[in-house]
Amino acid sequence: MSSALRRSLFLCRPLCFPSRRLMSTAMQRPAIQPVSRYFEQPPKSILIVNKMRTPPVILAINALLEHIHATYPEVRVFHEDRPDIPHGAEVWHPPKHQIDLVVTLGGDGTILHASSLFSSGAVPPVLSFSMGTLGFLLPFHIDDFARALESVFHGKATILNRMRLAATFFTSNLAKKTNESNDWQVMNEIALHRGSSPHLNTIDIYVDGQHLTEAVSDGLIVSTATGSTAYSLSAGGPIVHPSLSALVLTPICPRSLSFRPLVFPSSSSITLRIGDRSRAPAGVSMDGRTSHVLQPGDSVTVQTSPYPVPCINRSSISDDQSEAEYQKAQGAGPGKEDDWVRDINNLLQYNATFRSKALLRHSRT
Amino acid sequence: MSSALRRSLFLCRPLCFPSRRLMSTAMQRPAIQPVSRYFEQPPKSILIVNKMRTPPVILAINALLEHIHATYPEVRVFHEDRPDIPHGAEVWHPPKHQIDLVVTLGGDGTILHASSLFSSGAVPPVLSFSMGTLGFLLPFHIDDFARALESVFHGKATILNRMRLAATFFTSNLAKKTNESNDWQVMNEIALHRGSSPHLNTIDIYVDGQHLTEAVSDGLIVSTATGSTAYSLSAGGPIVHPSLSALVLTPICPRSLSFRPLVFPSSSSITLRIGDRSRAPAGVSMDGRTSHVLQPGDSVTVQTSPYPVPCINRSSISDDQSEAEYQKAQGAGPGKEDDWVRDINNLLQYNATFRSKALLRHSRT
Amino acid sequence: MSSALRRSLFLCRPLCFPSRRLMSTAMQRPAIQPVSRYFEQPPKSILIVNKMRTPPVILAINALLEHIHATYPEVRVFHEDRPDIPHGAEVWHPPKHQIDLVVTLGGDGTILHASSLFSSGAVPPVLSFSMGTLGFLLPFHIDDFARALESVFHGKATILNRMRLAATFFTSNLAKKTNESNDWQVMNEIALHRGSSPHLNTIDIYVDGQHLTEAVSDGLIVSTATGSTAYSLSAGGPIVHPSLSALVLTPICPRSLSFRPLVFPSSSSITLRIGDRSRAPAGVSMDGRTSHVLQPGDSVTVQTSPYPVPCINRSSISDDQSEAEYQKAQGAGPGKEDDWVRDINNLLQYNATFRSKALLRHSRT
Amino acid sequence: MSSALRRSLFLCRPLCFPSRRLMSTAMQRPAIQPVSRYFEQPPKSILIVNKMRTPPVILAINALLEHIHATYPEVRVFHEDRPDIPHGAEVWHPPKHQIDLVVTLGGDGTILHASSLFSSGAVPPVLSFSMGTLGFLLPFHIDDFARALESVFHGKATILNRMRLAATFFTSNLAKKTNESNDWQVMNEIALHRGSSPHLNTIDIYVDGQHLTEAVSDGLIVSTATGSTAYSLSAGGPIVHPSLSALVLTPICPRSLSFRPLVFPSSSSITLRIGDRSRAPAGVSMDGRTSHVLQPGDSVTVQTSPYPVPCINRSSISDDQSEAEYQKAQGAGPGKEDDWVRDINNLLQYNATFRSKALLRHSRT
Numbered sequence A, B, C, D: 001m002s003s004a005l006r007r008s009l010f011l012c013r014p015l016c017f018p019s020r021r022l023m024s025t026a027m028q029r030p031a032i033q034p035v036s037r038y039f040e041q042p043p044k045s046i047l048i049v050n051k052m053r054t055p056p057v058i059l060a061i062n063a064l065l066e067h068i069h070a071t072y073p074e075v076r077v078f079h080e081d082r083p084d085i086p087h088g089a090e091v092w093h094p095p096k097h098q099i100d101l102v103v104t105l106g107g108d109g110t111i112l113h114a115s116s117l118f119s120s121g122a123v124p125p126v127l128s129f130s131m132g133t134l135g136f137l138l139p140f141h142i143d144d145f146a147r148a149l150e151s152v153f154h155g156k157a158t159i160l161n162r163m164r165l166a167a168t169f170f171t172s173n174l175a176k177k178t179n180e181s182n183d184w185q186v187m188n189e190i191a192l193h194r195g196s197s198p199h200l201n202t203i204d205i206y207v208d209g210q211h212l213t214e215a216v217s218d219g220l221i222v223s224t225a226t227g228s229t230a231y232s233l234s235a236g237g238p239i240v241h242p243s244l245s246a247l248v249l250t251p252i253c254p255r256s257l258s259f260r261p262l263v264f265p266s267s268s269s270i271t272l273r274i275g276d277r278s279r280a281p282a283g284v285s286m287d288g289r290t291s292h293v294l295q296p297g298d299s300v301t302v303q304t305s306p307y308p309v310p311c312i313n314r315s316s317i318s319d320d321q322s323e324a325e326y327q328k329a330q331g332a333g334p335g336k337e338d339d340w341v342r343d344i345n346n347l348l349q350y351n352a353t354f355r356s357k358a359l360l361r362h363s364r365t
């Protein structure tokens, strides 16, 4: 900084100390977001979560169970109480059996399902394996399960706390609905949609108690940063880095052409109220699960949940040699690997100047 | 919370304490963002900023000067050193004369200009008057200047710290460019654009040192939340609440159809590097001022600036009776008025089901 | 074609052979689109169509009937067979009573309803009155009914033939579904939507028998130019001039970010087939009426219908003096008034630089 | 029209009078669009067009020339008068040497360049070879040149007449500008852009003489269907089938959020006039070539050109056995191959549910 500039900066006297306080929070560019942290003691109980029981999933679960029993013999392994409980796992009875680690096998929907198993309270750390597909929510390939578990048991795992949303439903006379979904916490989004009604619905939007606008549309999505790459993205919303504490409000096919997606601080409280003369009711979807239907006059208030989902990061195993090789091969820049950047990179590359990619597939006529 | 739920919550043992720390930051839903604060002592010096000298502006400045000299006789009033310096104001010589309060008269561009006068350091609180147009950055109507000044001098003003961005420019061999714009801080955005070159440019995007994607486009915008309603919005970006500390990266006419606007935490560092084989260079615009041209190999790194612009809020005068009336008339909900919600409300209403608005203008054929 | 339909088609007398002039070539820049033509003989029967029976509609219908009986005593007036048949109108028995002119009173939905009354064959010319709202499909204000009827009876009316779409439904073994909606013709669109299913559906799109792409989305819209300002616009589609013979294919919230709206010549045949492994079925909406549900394997083929809706234009009364005055007041350029341009103008003006419009509503704080 | 131009127009012999078949009506669902036609007599002169002289292009031109001289010895081969004229080709002197067939080698830009060589009159049929990249405008792979030429010389080639646009420029007092670009015909688009001006421009849009709206934006694009996959697509426009005779008007970063892309019949005349108080002028780009700058008050009128570009289709060689095999391998449906559908298919597949494609690239961590 030139001395002239330093002086001109100095001119701004103490009274404008607002900027000072701000510097310590938003402005000082904090080294770490409140999103990465290490485990402190090895897990004593593991919950295995899967949705489908396809042959690859069955094989993977068996291999996983065998490995756990052999390597960490003191650990108890649980599974949801379903007919297909795998051999070597105990049936999980929620209030009785504490869970220290959740392991999911499947697609993004499997993590959403794991989240829903703890939908009304805190979630243990989640270690997610893909069965081959790459996912925004799936940091590990199933082939790496041994290394991934090792990083967890040796306290080397890092965590991304994925924010969740909590919803409270009200009837038109503002009585709280006695609805089980009042306690659900969601990772992706709460979506209101006209469903199979042929008509548009009319929804009043309030932010922190103030009326923002009246939306005439197919519906509205209140999404987390995590959910910004799910339904909200399809509806035209922006891609939000998961370490940003924010709410995204995205309209679904709005009549108003000027209704653009809105991004709010996670401290905001968003209320959606079905207009009294709305031509259609609005079905509620929470992370893709249908919950119930809001009639004209009914409303829902969405806020940040106190219970995020602690997701174990791919970087947990990234200091290994193989990772270094991977990075070299991919030409990744210096610095700690960020799973999300890699995922977005994959997403965006897939269309970077579509012409050059068409090339890959080009076959002479 | 039901007791069953409380127990299930309890199951999650200390090792998963990551969520705990998070609760104190993002999750506890802090009552106030680091964006509102009161003045502590009355200003002793005021800088009046205007761009145009149209008759309404001249009249307003004269009335303002007269009012200040009569009501706050000890206050010195300054003006930029231009031929049109108003009667009753002193010429401002920046390092010598400290400024305690900036008063702007004009459109949004006038605040951007005020920000640029302090482009390399801290900015005194800014009180902005519109000349009749309503603006996202213009909380006060010129007719209210007496009340607005009173709220400032009586320590009742509240402030929204609007984040700024700082840019550092590098040549292709990574030497820092000795360019004055290296010190500029911007309120809206830093935009790279092919300008009058007929060809697309190719820009590599790095986030915190990692390669995100290669963009083939007309250009790229890195915007603040404040700037999200400016150029970024026209290019398809989301509307971001100004109290959210975030950076928005919006592509301008990208060839890749999957390149959607991205929102990052304000702690991110974004580097844009003109590809070595880019067919076009990229001109740099900072808050709408043309700065210089980046050639293939050149780059710019954008980060949050430590010097926000403390903007005095409309809510500073909102406890007055007239405001209460205004709210009643407008049907605003309970709770403190948020300037931004009102602005967005105006913006969105203007197209809410365009049919009903057409009505206003409908004249029988 | 059933004989009833053939007859109803026949009702539309030679005078409406509008398509002949089209025979110039696209490249020769024809002076006039094949969309405007005059009546040749005065109508002998009128069908009045309304959806709601609100007091203004009742009053308007009474005034209209009185005027018709007094001015054109030889004309018979019909009404749908509903409990609320207005005094002075006869019950309409479709195959028996030929209709020479349809008069609608209400919103856009009323014309869609009129179209559906002739959904499987030719439609008589339609004269549409708004009850105060301006509409894309509503050229006339109810106050102008006398002048509008006069222009029709004196052969001065001009017509815009609004294209319709015909749909044929097939089961998975390609048997034609014996579904009444097989005969429906639509003015706006045929929309497929997952409805209240929480899952995305997978739809294969074929154009003229060739596979275009597989869409994973909430659904798909095949729209006419007329419908381009209805649902398709909300879903992100372009605005298409109604005199352009084109089909618009617009995806609803597609997972693929590169799936942009597509515009095809009206000669194209578009087949949408629910993928065999689609996670959701697709409900069919035709001009906003729910028809039936397509299961995985089912398909629908959409083509241009041979039966457009001949809509009487506002320009039919535009050579009057009052119109000239209107034009002068509005600053319209030289040349024949085009209803659509005026409507789009209204639509677009409503947001032209939103700032200047905010002005209208600006009230000092 | 200058006599030189009239002659060059004349060069295009009757065989390419393609537009006659259009004369069916829109409503009758014509079996074939006026876009496919056969050659009638073998070409006697060929113009080879290339932009770059990279080694693959040089090799290809040599092989091509050798093949032509050996197989069609009576044919004369021409090349633009540039230093790099290939051996075996004569220098082309436009008014003197008639051209019966244009052969391009390179990317899409090469066809745009070929079009510009006949920018003020009729264009001979164009046979375009890609050097490996697949293009919307590049039906043939260079390896297929022998088969492609054979289909032309044996009268089996089919043609897609790609519409062009003609522009007329006016000064503010409506005098026609004496500008060479007045005679240019473009295949993709005419684009107006603020260029390196930091300010938005204000442009009044007139359609067929009527004022449509005032656009405050970075600029405006008037595109053909062909150009709909070029700049217009990047700016948010729809994808339009090239056999549809339509004009697309797409705004570039408009301030107005409701300004959506508009599609007009090709018979429309669109006038863009720089507003008298526009803060920026507008540079004109025609198919990516910078032409000149329009100052406030200046205007341009865009209409369909009488001179399309007759492009030889891939289907010209599609009845061959190898093509049948290709189709089988690709799983193409029954029916004639449509180059465009295949291109769009490639474009869209590249992002169909981006997750499944990410798979391709997935490498275990």
Ligand SMILES: NC(=O)C1=CN([C@@H]2O[C@H](COP(=O)(O)OP(=O)(O)OC[C@H]3O[C@@H](n4cnc5c(N)ncnc54)[C@H](O)[C@@H]3O)[C@@H](O)[C@H]2O)C=CC1
Residues within 6 Å of the ligand: A107, A108, A109, A110, A112, A135, A136, A137, A188, A189, A226, A227, A228, A229, A230, A231, A232, A234, A235, A286, A287, A288, C198, C199, C200, C217, C218, C252, C253, C254, C255, C279, D355
């Ligand atoms: N039109 C759309 O895009 C719709 C999307 N959804 C999304 O589906 C989710 C439910 O997922 P499933 O139960 O698996 O249903 P599903 O099996 O129908 O899959 C939905 C798709 O979304 C992907 N996905 C889920 N969460 C994601 C995230 N955070 N980021 C990126 N991609 C994500 C999944 O991988 C899958 O491809 C909902 O939370 C909602 O976000 C639901 C309805 C419509």
Ligand SMILES: NC(=O)C1=CN([C@@H]2O[C@H](COP(=O)(O)OP(=O)(O)OC[C@H]3O[C@@H](n4cnc5c(N)ncnc54)[C@H](O)[C@@H]3O)[C@@H](O)[C@H]2O)C=CC1
Residues within 6 Å of the ligand: B107, B108, B109, B110, B112, B135, B136, B137, B188, B189, B226, B227, B228, B229, B230, B231, B232, B234, B235, B286, B287, B288, C355, D198, D199, D200, D217, D218, D252, D253, D254, D255, D279
């Ligand atoms: N296509 C576009 O939308 C473009 C927008 N701009 C914007 O113009 C700004 C410079 O403004 P001026 O010097 O006044 O130039 P200007 O006089 O050309 O005005 C730009 C317009 O943007 C509005 N604006 C500025 N900041 C805004 C904000 N934060 N939120 C909402 N509206 C805002 C102004 O009121 C004015 O209507 C740049 O920072 C850039 O954001 C610049 C170029 C193109």
Ligand SMILES: NC(=O)C1=CN([C@@H]2O[C@H](COP(=O)(O)OP(=O)(O)OC[C@H]3O[C@@H](n4cnc5c(N)ncnc54)[C@H](O)[C@@H]3O)[C@@H](O)[C@H]2O)C=CC1
Residues within 6 Å of the ligand: A198, A199, A200, A217, A218, A252, A253, A254, A255, A279, B355, C107, C108, C109, C110, C112, C135, C136, C137, C188, C189, C226, C227, C228, C229, C230, C231, C232, C234, C235, C286, C287, C288
């Ligand atoms: N998200 C959306 O935008 C949706 C739109 N729709 C549209 O509603 C239509 C049915 O209309 P109604 O029975 O009146 O239902 P409705 O009473 O629910 O009204 C739909 C709205 O669309 C308007 N509209 C209808 N046709 C139009 C056109 N061609 N151009 C411009 N605006 C138009 C109407 O004026 C009304 O504002 C459907 O054909 C469909 O296009 C239906 C469902 C969702």
Ligand SMILES: NC(=O)C1=CN([C@@H]2O[C@H](COP(=O)(O)OP(=O)(O)OC[C@H]3O[C@@H](n4cnc5c(N)ncnc54)[C@H](O)[C@@H]3O)[C@@H](O)[C@H]2O)C=CC1
Residues within 6 Å of the ligand: A355, B198, B199, B200, B217, B218, B252, B253, B254, B255, B279, D107, D108, D109, D110, D112, D135, D136, D137, D188, D189, D226, D227, D228, D229, D230, D231, D232, D234, D235, D286, D287, D288
């Ligand atoms: N932001 C953007 O997307 C911009 C696009 N352009 C386009 O570039 C064209 C000029 O092309 P070049 O001289 O080759 O310049 P260029 O070498 O800069 O290439 C432009 C790109 O557009 C592609 N392209 C050209 N015409 C196309 C079409 N009809 N459909 C699909 N892709 C097409 C080319 O293959 C190339 O990838 C202009 O006519 C304009 O359409 C020009 C400026 C900006």
